Amino acid sequence: MGDQKPETEGYVGQSVRTIEGRAPIMGKATYTNDINFPGQLHAHILRSPHAAANIKSIDTSGAEKVAGVVRVVTGAQAAEYIDPIPHYIDPAVFGGRSATIRCLALDHVWCFGQPVAVVVAEDKRTARYAVSRIVVDYEVTTPVIDAEDALKDDSPMVVPGWDANMIMQIPFGGGDVAKAFSSADRVVKTDVKVHRFSTQPIETRTYNAVYEAGTESLTLYGTVQNPHPLRHVLSKILRMPENKIRVHAPVIGGAFGMKMHGHPEEGLVCFLSKLIGQPVQWVEDREECLLIGAREQVHSVELAVTKDGMILGLRDHYLANTGAPSSCPGWGMAMLTGLTMPGPYSVQNLDVQLSAVVTNKPGWNASRGYGKEVTALALELSVDNAARELGLDPVDMRIKNFIKKDQFPYDSPTGLIYDSGDYEGVMRKAMDIIGYEDWKKQQEEAREEGRYIGIGVGFELTPEGGTLPGTLVAGYDSSTVRVAPDGSVRILTGVTTPGSGNPTGIAQIVADELGVRLDTIEVVQGDTTTCPYGFGNSSGRSTIVGGGSAAKAAIEVREKIIKVAAALMEVGESSVTMKDGIIVSGDKTIGLEEVCYACYTRAYDVGSVIDPPLEATAMFKPGLVRHTPNEKGQINPYPSYSNAAYVAISEVDVNTGEVKLLKFSVAHDCGNVINPILVEGQACGAIMFGIGAAMAENITFDENGRQLTKNFMDYVMPRIGDVPPITLAHHDSPNPVNYKGLKGAGEAGVGGSAAAVVNSVNNALSPFGVMMTETPLTAPRVWSAIQEAKKAQPQRKVA
């Protein structure tokens, strides 16, 4: 390598690809489901067919008689060996009600699909068949399905012993709301109903546990976003110390929040392996995966506005139907919806209140956007509605109310501290790149031909890198950088990847900071035994804290290499530079491998200027977070506030109600960009989530609380023809305190794009007076809205 010249001007900012990323397209990536151990056993779970029932008895003898069955376990039997599942985010930490959640139900089930018993067998099919031979005597009770019903005085209790079906009620806000409303020209009320959603990665969850009796230790291979925090949870469930448990997450086939832990199957599979002494695997089927919901919220947004469109105050008392209690972090989404109000708008008079309700629907887990997407939907639909009522242009009204770019850092009325931004600039850019004015002309022309084209905008503020005090949702993370005697580099991170590409971004950062070639770097993630303690993947944090900490470690290691290189070349340290693995001082050049080998092998002469090995672990903790409550008791759990504006162009067939998306644009502020092609992939993926949420994805139940949505024909996710061409631009205001000004890129976009879609449909149908504020906009519902508006319109004219 000695005479090679540095080939690049640095890797950061370039759309590079790394070799690890290749495995999936060769069919060579190992996902959890691909792992098969000698003596592998398979578990299948018996789930409750009722939304609410008491379990009077369970007869497992039929299952035990099936050849190939190894063990059948009921909730009562399991409870002798294992403890309840600790909450990912315990409502009690925030003053809410906290339920006891077990891997298998004991004497009562509180939702359809709740695990009741489990069969372990020699193969999947036998396990499944044997489950059908278990007989459970249920005493069915009346379920509560609807959030409003759950709050009625005579409602049955979802959780036995609670005195209300409520996890918690929290107010957010401040200012003088009463005055704002009394001095307003108008109060515009918008009821925004957001339906139940589910993230549905194409890879379902899988766990494979291996207990080793000789060392009394356990390894869980699993689809896990947060291996270290899960290890803690498992230690509590299994009554084992953390140092006897290893959690390993192989390649993950998409996560989007679904693979955050708290699921009953995680602890269950570990317990079964320990009980039987053989590896036990459980693979979730799609129907089971669809049980995990999110985002079902009913908002009633009141905007106190002047007639020229200034928002003086905002009121929104909203209900979240979080389903049955779960140890997963899903319910916290509802809390962050309120915390992120009023988004990008400069409104200080705010009266927002969450009621997080439990019902007998299956529980939630985290879902990309983590509640902040619902904030965007509620706000953006309300602003469009208000603009229409006031006869104003919806973009003008937004710009009038945006926080201005010289107002940062900005203190929100809920206690957040927004780091930076240029919301108006972002909005205008999204409009420019799609040709907004041109589409307005096309819309007019189309209307003359009887075609209905709609233009909709949506803005989303997405706080990223979240950390909640007293939980294992941490803001910081750590990485280790190791350089071997041959000069090759290994990075071990506490953050993990769900397949989004952050290892490539982290490798780019280290290549530049260390001064080595990208192809000499390997990134290892997702293993509690080899990686430094970390909090995995959540909240768009992985490149912020994973990259930030790896950069710090790389700088430490680089210093050692430079010192020894200087000693070898007999020059002053300050004259030495290193780039792409080539070390230069004046006209002298030395290869990285020669120096690294010397670092390890010549500790008593030239290498004595450093302490080997060439290794450092560093931690990165972003600033701006405030966990000590202010005088109003508010905290700021986020270090950075990425934001984006979306424009959707749609065409509605008014005879069928069918909506076709024609074009989409996004202007995005995620701070500096490490790898444009990967960031673009994240943005487009989030937009597809938004389109799915707005258009068709929905989970339905019968009147007894039995879930009707069972497969991808029922849960209709966007296919390639449903997603229009997307134009993307960056409009970055770097975060002032984060490494490289990063803000996080993985999570943003679901709500802003969903809102843009809904607003575009309403805009298309404005000649009819249609204003739909309930998702999803399926063709039958759009058609009905048109019919209703047609009926209402003549009356309105008369009135």
Next chain:
Amino acid sequence: MEDMLEDTVLVNLRINGRLHELEIPAHKSLLDLLREDLNLTGTHMGCMTGHCGACTVSIDGRVAKSCITLAATLGRAKITTIEGLTQDDGTLSALQQAFWDNAGFQCGYCAPGMLLCTVELLETNPDPSDADIDTALAGNLCRCTGYQSIRRAVKAAITTTKEGAPQAAE
């Protein structure tokens, strides 16, 4: 003890160029056969109902969803899985290269369907329109990319194919 008595069937399959003779239960899906009996785990399970496309393989030159294909019905079929696209020395096919260069995947779980459906598309229609691409890939869900980079990758592959590079390794 109660036994689920099973009928077994002998099948001969040529998979990625290699002949396999296997005795399998009559109910076994091609997906399970590939993954469990032959350790060809590049073909993925996403739904088992034929809706997601993660299990796509090519049978006698036509794409099929292996989760809803009974292996026992496939006597003497010629099957290509995602593993069969790469050349023996590990070189990527032009299509795989295009997917890699253009980030036509993120987690990669959907890759079998995206790649094999594109192979079939380009074999039957070397110059597909955007609508043709959307139709060819309509049976495959991807939850990560938003499909933009997939379209871009397919178009890049069309360009390389026109320049004469082979589609897939034989």
